[in-house]
Amino acid sequence: MDVVEKIFEFASRTPDAWAMVYDLEPITYRDLHRMITAMRRRLETYGLRPGGVVVVWINSTLASWVVNLALRTMGMTTVSIRTATEFSGFSGLDIVAVVTAANERYVLDANIAPDAARIVVERADWAVADDGAALKPPPRTPPGDHILLTSGTTGNYKMMILDSRAQAAEIQNGIKRFWALIGGGDTEPRGSVNILNLGLWTAVGYNYPVGVWSIGSTVIIHQGPEEWRSFSVPGITHAMVTPGFLHQMLTAAPPSMPRSDRLVLMVTGGPGKSAGRRTCSHGTATPRPS
Numbered sequence: 001m002d003v004v005e006k007i008f009e010f011a012s013r014t015p016d017a018w019a020m021v022y023d024l025e026p027i028t029y030r031d032l033h034r035m036i037t038a039m040r041r042r043l044e045t046y047g048l049r050p051g052g053v054v055v056v057w058i059n060s061t062l063a064s065w066v067v068n069l070a071l072r073t074m075g076m077t078t079v080s081i082r083t084a085t086e087f088s089g090f091s092g093l094d095i096v097a098v099v100t101a102a103n104e105r106y107v108l109d110a111n112i113a114p115d116a117a118r119i120v121v122e123r124a125d126w127a128v129a130d131d132g133a134a135l136k137p138p139p140r141t142p143p144g145d146h147i148l149l150t151s152g153t154t155g156n157y158k159m160m161i162l163d164s165r166a167q168a169a170e171i172q173n174g175i176k177r178f179w180a181l182i183g184g185g186d187t188e189p190r191g192s193v194n195i196l197n198l199g200l201w202t203a204v205g206y207n208y209p210v211g212v213w214s215i216g217s218t219v220i221i222h223q224g225p226e227e228w229r230s231f232s233v234p235g236i237t238h239a240m241v242t243p244g245f246l247h248q249m250l251t252a253a254p255p256s257m258p259r260s261d262r263l264v265l266m267v268t269g270g271p272g273k274s275a276g277r278r279t280c281s282h283g284t285a286t287p288r289p290s
Helices: 003-013 029-044 061-073 084-089 164-173 175-181 203-214 227-232 243-252
Strands: 018-022 025-028 053-056 077-080 095-101 117-121 146-150 158-162 192-195 218-221 236-241 264-267 278-280 283-285
Touching (some): 003 029, 003 061, 025 029, 029 117, 053 061, 061 095, 158 203, 243 264
Parallel strands (some): 018 218, 053 077, 077 146, 095 117, 236 264
Antiparallel strands (some): 018 025, 278 283
16 A cells, blocks of 8 residues: 555544644644645646656655655656756656745756756645545555665765555555564554654655654654754654764753653664763663664
């Protein structure tokens, strides 16, 4: 089952459960499903043909996820980027559209994918009022794939295709293995995962939210100031950070921040300076290598 179908399932079964906490604002499974549905209706007006590649060039992780998942239900292959220079590695790809968001810093040059549609989305394109209307299941168009621009921590960025059907099958068959990987053991998942500033071009930034939503849990993403405040979200059990970001966050966090002995801290993208358990100003965490 594809991740959007799982989101719909939880939107129907547990509509008020938190799918995401973005910049400290909760978004329920019902909210997320409606956002994806509204964004799909907006993008369908451009007549995009299934099978093409759509570049998503959006800084907001929330907007980027809504656009990516909506395109996925349309049978499009998506790739998320950070800078215009990443277009240089797309030779051979059938880029049919480039999607950006209003009020962001990106300006599309005429030389970037000149034959592609230029789509600028706004918050109003996916903000759906809670009018009590019955939720509809996602369409049955074969879901699209996603291309990661990942270095695998080597420094040499390359494209890696994520087949949505294979990814969905792996999630269906390995939910317990996934939860064990992030320290949840073999019990039914009940926690929340904090993924700080890891974009959809990374393996962690893309795969972990897909896995978390497939088991009905919560992804916490914070792009605003005072990143350490996301550790105060009720129910948080896991956090994933890079070594540099961890140092930045611990330096900025106030000593008065309450501790959490249940938090499992996973450091990814490189080795930390020390191993074992450490007591920090925000609590006790067990680093896990990635």
